[in-house]
Amino acid sequence: MSVTAAKGFAAAGIAAGIKENGNPDLALVVNNGPRRAAAGVFTSNRVKAAPVQWSEQVLRSGQVSAVVLNSGGANACTGPKGFQDTHATAEKVAEVLGRGAIEVAVCSTGLIGVLLPMDKLLPGIDTAAAQLSEHGGEKAAIAIKTTDTVHKTSVVTGEGWTVGGMAKGAGMLAPGLATMLVVLTTDADVDSETLDRALRGATKVTFDRVDSDGCMSTNDTVLLLASGSSGITPGEEEFADAVRAVCADLGRQLIGDAEGASKDIKVEVVNAATEEDAVEVGRSIARNNLLKCAIHGEDPNWGRVLSAIGTTSAAFEPDRLNVAINGVWVCKNGSVGEDREEVDMRYREVHVVADLAAGTETATIWTNDLTAEYVHENSAYSS
Amino acid sequence: MSVTAAKGFAAAGIAAGIKENGNPDLALVVNNGPRRAAAGVFTSNRVKAAPVQWSEQVLRSGQVSAVVLNSGGANACTGPKGFQDTHATAEKVAEVLGRGAIEVAVCSTGLIGVLLPMDKLLPGIDTAAAQLSEHGGEKAAIAIKTTDTVHKTSVVTGEGWTVGGMAKGAGMLAPGLATMLVVLTTDADVDSETLDRALRGATKVTFDRVDSDGCMSTNDTVLLLASGSSGITPGEEEFADAVRAVCADLGRQLIGDAEGASKDIKVEVVNAATEEDAVEVGRSIARNNLLKCAIHGEDPNWGRVLSAIGTTSAAFEPDRLNVAINGVWVCKNGSVGEDREEVDMRYREVHVVADLAAGTETATIWTNDLTAEYVHENSAYSS
Structure with missing residues (x-):
C-alpha cells in the first residue's frame, strides 16, 4: 500500500541500472491532486547532499508535485556537478510529467562522493513514468532499499482519509549514515502549514529518537504530501496523531532492520x-x-x-x-x-x-x- | 622503572586474591619525601566511584604520602558501604606506613556495582607494604592491569631529576570504561601548585585527547607525586614539558593496547x-x-x-x-x-x-x- 494507500497518488519502482547488481534503484511518487501541499524535514548535518540542498528549496513553496528517489548513490560531496545532476533529474521528471521542476523533490541514497550515472538515471525516469500506477507503492518502497533486508511501509486510516508511507535505511533523522528516506502521503484535505506542524511534531518524537549507531547522514529526508482527494479535512490533532502513528511504525521497522543488529x-x-x-x-x-x-x-x-x-x-x-x-x-x-x-x-x-x-x-x-x-x-x- | 624511576619512591605489586584468577591485583606507591607534594585530575563523569570521591578530598591538601591501587573491582555504584571500604583501605595503608589516612589516595578499577572483597584487600596491604622497594615500579604497573595485554610505563629524565610513571586502561580521561589509572612520580623539588599546573596542562592535550571508544569511566584518575629528593627545581616550562612527554607516551601506549583494536x-x-x-x-x-x-x-x-x-x-x-x-x-x-x-x-x-x-x-x-x-x-x- 505504501505511498499509494492514500487516494490521488501514483508510484513506480524500477531498475534503472544505477546499482551494478541490477536491483530496483529508482522510485517515482506523483501527486495527482487536486491539492499539491507538502512539508519536509531534512538532515541537520551541515554537510548536505545535493538532493537535500535542492529539495529544501522545493519545499519552501509548500508545493510538491512529484518525488523522485534513487538508491545506488547518495550524490553527496559531489561538488557543483552533483548539484547540476540533481537539478537535471528534477527537470527531467518535470518534463515527463508536465509539471514545474521546482515542484519536484529529489532524494538519493547510497555511497558518498560518487557522481550518479546520469546516462542511466535519466532514461530510467521515462521507464518509471510509464509504469506509474495507483498500486505502485510497494514497488517504489522496494526500489529505495540499500542495505535494508526488507522494504518498510505503513498505513493509518481515518474517517474517509488515509496516511500511508514508505521508508528505507536505519538511523535517526540525523543519524544513520545508511540514509533514512521517508515519503508519506495523505488524501486528507490539509494545507502545507498543517502538514508542516504535523510532520515536525511527529518526527521530533519518532525518527529523531531512533538512533541506531549515532551517525548522522548527509541525505536524511522525510516528506509528507497531501492530495486532498478525499475532500475531508480531519481535525488537526486527529491528523497529527495519524502522521505520528505512521512515523512511529516506520521508525520501529527501521530499528528492527538495522545493520547487523541482533537486539x-x-x-x-x-x-x-x-x-x-x-x-x-x-x-x-x-x-x-x-x-x-x-x-x-x-x-x-x-x-x-x-x-x-x-x-x-x-x-x-x-x-x-x-x-x-x-x-x-x-x-x-x-x-x-x-x-x-x-x-x-x-x-x-x-x-x-x-x-x-x-x-x-x-x-x-x-x-x-x-x-x-x-x-x-x-x-x-x-x- | 615506572613510578620508582624518580628517587624518593618505593612501590610494590602483589596478588591479594581480589582477582579470582590469582593475577596481581594490588599496588602500593609510597613517597618517602622529603616533599610529599601532589596533584590529581579525575574523571568528569558525574557518577564517580568511591575511590574517586575519596581521592578528590585527599588531593585538596596538595599532599599525598601514598597511593594504593587495586584491579579486580571498580568500587563504583556501591553506595555508602563502597565509600566506607575505600576509607578503610586508606586507613589501613596509613596505619601500616605510619602516615595520616588523609594523605593516602585510593584508585580502583574493574567491574562496576560490586563490593570489594575487603577480607582479601586489607591483608594484601600488609603483604604489599612488606615488599615495598625502590625497584618495585614494574611490579606495581603489572598489578593494576585489567584487560591490558601489557603494562605501560614511561620515563623522562632532566638535568638531575626525573619524571616517571605507569598507566593502565584504554580511554581518555573521560572515556574508556576500561578505567584509565595513571600514577606519575618525580624527584624534582616542586610544590603542589606547580605540579597541578603541569598535570592539567599535560592531561588536556594528551589523555584528554585519547578517545578509544567514547565511553567515560567512573574511575579515571591521574596523579602526580613529587618527592623533592633530587634537590633540584627545574624551570616550570621544562618540567611541564617532561610531564607532558610522559603523559603523551603513556597515552599512545594506551591506544596501542586498546580492547580489540587492529588500528x-x-x-x-x-x-x-x-x-x-x-x-x-x-x-x-x-x-x-x-x-x-x-x-x-x-x-x-x-x-x-x-x-x-x-x-x-x-x-x-x-x-x-x-x-x-x-x-x-x-x-x-x-x-x-x-x-x-x-x-x-x-x-x-x-x-x-x-x-x-x-x-x-x-x-x-x-x-x-x-x-x-x-x-x-x-x-x-x-x-
Missing part, C-alpha cells in the same frame, strides 16, 4: 526534570558502545547505563538513580538493586528504563546492540 | 578557527562508528569523515573541507580529490587529517578502529 533496545528515561534532559540521557545511553556490546552479550550491565548517564548535564543525583532492564530493577539508588540473574534477555527486544528521580518528564529512544556483524557490514560496505 | 588512528584537525573547534571536530571524527569500521576494513571512506564534521558546530564551509588519509588528499573542497586507490592502509597506524580551512588552530585526537574483537571482548566482559 532492538528501547531506552526509556522517566522522572526527568525536563523533556530535554530525558532526551539527552536517552541518547547518551543509546550511544554507549560498551552498553550496546553488553546487551549483545545478554549481559544486564547497569554500570554502563549509570556511567552513560553520568556524562550528561541532566538534573539528577547519582545516589538516587534507578535502572531496570527487562523489568528487573538491577540498580536502586545508584547502587546494586535486584538480582541481575533475574533478567531475561533472550528475546530480540530489550527494555532499559532509567529513572532519574528528578521530575516527571519522559522520553524514549530506540537503538540497537553493537555486533560483529555491524562491524563486518560497515567495514565491507566500501566507499 | 591506531591519529585524527589531526588543522586550520580550525579555534582550538575548541579543532577538538570538537577531532572528537566527532574519532567517535564515528562507521568511520572506525571503515578504517578497520582498510577503506579510506572520507565521506564518513565529512559527515562527522557536519555534525559539529565548528566554523567551516562544507565546500572548502579537505581530508587526507595516510597522506593522500582523498577529499578536496568538499568533493572527490586524489585517487582513493593511492591510500595505503596496511599498517597499524592510520593518519587522518581534516583541514577545516577556517583558521590556524590545530588539535590531535587518538582513537582506534571498531572491530569484531572489541564487540566480543565487551559483550563477554561480564558485569
